[in-house]
Amino acid sequence: IDEEKWIEADSVIISTGASAKWLGIESEQRLNGYGVSACAVCDGFFFKGKEVAIVGAGDTAAEEALYLSKICSQVHMIVRRDEMRASKVMQERVKNTANIKIYWNSETDEVIGDKNVSAVRIKNNKTGEKQEIPVSAFFVAIGHQPNSDIFKGWLDMDEAGYIKTIPGSSKTNIEGVFASGDVQDKIYRQAVTAAGSGCMAALDAERYLGEKGLH
Ligand SMILES: Cc1cc2nc3c(=O)[nH]c(=O)nc-3n(C[C@H](O)[C@H](O)[C@H](O)COP(=O)(O)OP(=O)(O)OC[C@H]3O[C@@H](n4cnc5c(N)ncnc54)[C@H](O)[C@@H]3O)c2cc1C
Structure with a gap:
């Protein structure tokens, strides 16, 4: 984090949002x-x-x-x-x-x-x-830029840089890594949809950790 702190985790939820241009x-x-x-x-x-x-x-x-x-x-x-x-x-x-x-x-x-x-x-x-x-x-209204640059090369994204999730879930192409909110949603980009998908990611992460016997 900020090139200073290293945190290891069994699961990660990415919700870095999208910035308006x-x-x-x-x-x-x-x-x-x-x-x-x-x-x-x-x-x-x-x-x-x-x-x-x-x-x-x-x-x-x-x-x-x-x-x-x-x-x-x-x-x-x-x-x-x-x-x-x-x-x-x-x-x-x-x-x-x-x-x-x-x-x-x-x-x-x-x-x-x-x-x-x-x-x-x-x-x-x-x-x-x-x-x-x-x-x-x-x-x-000249567009948005998803804040996903740091994940380039790791996570699958669309051509605009929005992180791809498996439809109906917050799962990304890497097991244990989930994405929620505007960084994976180029259509709605609303607080309420971001919160909803944040809840999905929390449940997905919890299930993932449970299945792996990590909590
Ligand atoms: C002017 C305006 C008005 C709005 N009004 C409404 C409204 O009335 N109703 C509504 O439903 N929605 C509204 N929205 C949309 C709503 O704000 C967003 O949909 C919502 O905040 C998205 O939540 P998020 O958690 O995905 O991203 P964000 O709220 O954007 O949060 C992302 C966070 O990640 C941090 N971050 C980014 N990159 C990194 C990084 N590399 N490392 C660490 N942290 C990082 C950012 O600093 C930020 O704190 C509005 C948006 C705008 C711009």
């Missing part, structure tokens, strides 16, 4: 938790009836924009290129939603606000033109 601009971090969020389904409800912005163009961003469109009065979707990475079906759903406005070829210049988000300034990367959009929240 951020744009990396100063104002985004300063206002994180004050209108800036990386989870629309978690925090969207706080902005019921308000105008919000979301950045991203993949399936998750499209799904979150659609979710927000049902709660918020207007969703401003900032897309870096002139097309989206999301599946065609999701793109069509986004484009056909009246209160989602897409800003193509646009990048976030700054999230504006003193104590809370009050606007976002975007820049058109083709024309260089900047514009300020008044919003109460700014959602970042």
